[in-house]
Amino acid sequence: MILKWLDVLKFINQGNPEPDQRVNKSEQEWKQILTEEQFYITRKKGTERAHSSEMCNLFEPGKYACVCCHTVLFDSEEKFQSSTGWPSFTQPIKVNAIAYHKDVSFGMYRVEVTCNTCDAHLGHVFQDGPPPSGLRYCINAVSLEKIKSEERKAVFGGGCFWCTEALFHQLKGVVKVESGYSGGTTVNPTYREVSSGKTGHAEVIEVTYIPSEISYEDLLSIHLSTHNPTIFNKQGADRGTQYRSIIFYKNEEENSTAIKVIEEIQNLLDEKIVTEIAAYKQFYKAEEYHQNYYNKNPEGGYCQNVIDPKLKNFRELYKNKLKQNI
Template sequence: MNARTEVALLGGGCFWCLEAVFLEVRGVTHVESGYTGGTVAAPTYAQVRAGDTGHAEVVRLEFDPAIISYHDLLEMFFTIHDPTTLNRQGNDVGTQYRSVIYFQSAEQEKVAHKVIAEMANVWDAPIVTELSPAQPYFKAEEEHQRYFERHPLQSYCACVVAAKLEKFYAMHANRLK
């Protein structure tokens, strides 16, 4: 990370989906899948997936705020997952798939509250996205980094991740790299 970048930490279901989308966003300089919000130090994918650690699958984004604002990143986040389903995104069920924003500063918290209020006017059901201060973050195993890019024909990727990417491309073509 350099002096011009900031960090966003977001969970909205399987991290493979979020990672694939944010890798395409102009101004996002680095995307990494990982875990945060739980009680186990250095959790593994198997532990988090089982739902026993309290962690959420998240993406850690480094972005250049001169190119894309935190506000705009959060707006995108709310268009690529369902923030109205508690601990669930499609067939992915459990607290590890919760909708959550881990803010890095008081300013990020303020912006997140603002975007959540704006999104409440867009969605037909109440927003259940958790808003929490950043907690210890653990990078996911290497096999989970750039997963869609390396496994586009894997069934989950071909059906779920690809659909999210298509929706994103249609809604945010002006934000692509």
């Protein structure tokens, strides 16, 4: 789910989401673990001077956590250059990572954002962010600590996401696989809407992986060899634009890699590859019952008749790339 301004207002008026955990300390305890500036910003609702931190202009991969309780709050993929003088993000890493509060100080109406785990003051959220959310989380750099991470994310589709998700879960170097929708115009689409073929979205998976263990090129090669990339808008019995073969790239390096891999696979096929290569815009996570569908429904007819045969071939073809516990 992509949070929008209406969601922010609902949290303010109806209550914030429940955090995964709570961290409570006395003022003295916070003073013992924070610097004077960190304490002033996070526990006394201070504001750092604009353009005072180089964090505003850092966009390398990683995550950002609360400096007080170390709860992860934002992902670098949601960070953007707002030129406001403070680090800016379009979304929190999880819906329940952030809490929202009315702020009428200084004669203004604003929405304060705090860490939902420990109540640390972070900054404010505004309505002038980029689409599709339109949100700008304007955060004090002092409130955050940068966490280096090797993890990267890749998004592609090739038919029903129940199948693709089940396959990529098996790979060594893959941390997480989530089913969802991408490539269309509808914000926060439902499965029913996507299934109508009118949203422009394709069923896709978002693969979180570690490049030192499995490369982006390997992921794309496996993707193109585990579905039929030579037919338009169809995989098996599934028909429609939502089942199209597609690769979303996030930068020119990924775009070049996708073109290269398709050319290499094309040399092995008689039919022309029609896989679409498109610039990534947004991934919308599918409803919870779609997530990890195969492992939740191993006795289901679709799993036994469609996914099981694919998995058998997949494990044989890529046995050297599988996780040890598979």
